Amino acid sequence: MIKKLQKKTINANSIIFSATLFVGLSIVLIISQLYFDIKPLIQSDSEIFKKQTVAISKKVSAFKTTGKSEVGFEIDEIKEIKNQEFVESIAEFKTANFEIAAYTESDLIPDFYTLLFLESIPNEYLDIEPEEWEWKEGQDFLPIVVPGFYLTLYNFGFAQSQGLPVISENMLSQFDFKIKIKGQAKVVEFNSRIVGFSNKINSILVPNNFMDWANVKFGSNQNPKPNRLLVEFKDPSDDSILKFFNDNNYDVSAADLQINKVMFYFKSASAFVFFIGIVITALSVSLIVLSIFLIFYKNKEDIINLSLLGYTNRKISVFYNVFVSLITFISAILAYFMSLYVRSLYVANFETFVGYDKPDFSVLFPLSMIFLIILILLNNFIIYKRIKKITEPVKK
């Protein structure tokens, strides 16, 4: 009988507001699942988002132009970087401490003579594995790796402006030239050739053991501080990376930390959309509760009269609790299926474009249930409290 009485009090507003609850919950579920789906993709060791290594140096300011030593890393500084949680490993760039010149004595290519610099890094940090990448003491041939963009600059810049032919990596690797190194009143010449092009290290590299040998033999400073460090990250998307570098005035190419930026933007966008979803959900819940309060207001006399007949607040609330729980349940279930559908759409794109398999882990069901339980408990609590307030004895 009480159900029949209370059924007549329900209007369409609450049902309309449940549609907005569906929208809010769908946004929250979709963005949460998207976050969990994207996160491992970015953090994984996949082709696209492999562990990232960047070269860092100290920022050169107007005050650091005079001395060379200020731009070198101290042992303590290297230790501090190594101890950061986001650092997987660290390697020093070894710089040549002697004079170097490169020139040609070939009829095949035009003569050139240029001073240059050389550096070396441990082999495991190289993104390529050239066949001739080794040097032993007494060996006349010195292999060299140059940055890939040097060739691009030549082909699409220098060659175009000077009317010179463009050349391929293969062709350039055929050209022999000489490297002359000078220091400690000694001069020595090597036959040299470019054996690889690195897209990761922006430097002219020689094998590590050559650099160790040459620095001892020709170097002016036997204990030079490294000017640049190679840092490999555990998780390139870690927020604290850029902050640490900025706080310590270390220079790092922004492009090198693209993943970090992508993740930052993704996190920010996710957080924003998640927030919007939560706001819509909260507003929907408020509107539903408000519409129920409006029903209470319009039927206040009936609610009081039921209480005067001996109905407990719990019994009076039951119908409204069931009604609100039902529309919340329907909204949550529809939002769950909507987010499942949306997930199937974007996962299909992941598979097509980045060869990424759909992760088994889905937060949709547990999250839907959590929201459902929280919203039902919250609504029931609010409704019960309001009924209690309406039916309590007049005190004024």
Add this chain to the structure above:
Amino acid sequence: MLVKLEKVKPKYMSESEIMDSDIYLSDFEIQQNKFYLVKGRSGSGKTSLLNFIFGKSFSYNGEIFYDDQNLKNIKDFSDYRLSKISYVFQDLKLFDKLTAFENIQLKNNLLKTYNETQIDELLKEFDIYEKKHSLISTMSLGERQRVAIIRAVCQPFELILLDEPFSHIDKENIKKVSEIIVKRTKEQQATLLLATLDDEYFFEFDVKKKL
């Protein structure tokens, strides 16, 4: 002693307004198995008194005890209203959207005091059986009052409060209805408290008080 009123005064009334009252600002006890009449002019606080005893309003100074329990300390009045006190409200408090039978059942369902046949008997005794399935909104005031009285007796009670219960019922029906109320009250060894302007109807009161 069933109910005890200690120096009760409605908050909204001044002392001068209740100086002639036998109940307000006095100590008044309601005993079991007795019939009480409370008479008072309009605005003397009759309905308020019944509402105070029923726990509908705490808008009074002083204390009211039911079975030695201060009403102001009761958190949930549902048990109290379900099995201790029954009340025929002056404004009846019936539900217009429901029929006469549904209004009675709304109360009766809580404790299943009577079955449908017994309710039919009551409707016949009160001479409104033919209106059993009529919406309250289509019934006359006198018929509604009888529905409200039937609803009030559809529960066990120790005290029945009647607030101007026959104001729209003809004399012949008042006599019939009063006899039924007396019968039900005595069956339950309960107390009756009737608040009225001046009519004493067909009850034999043990105590008469004025407000």
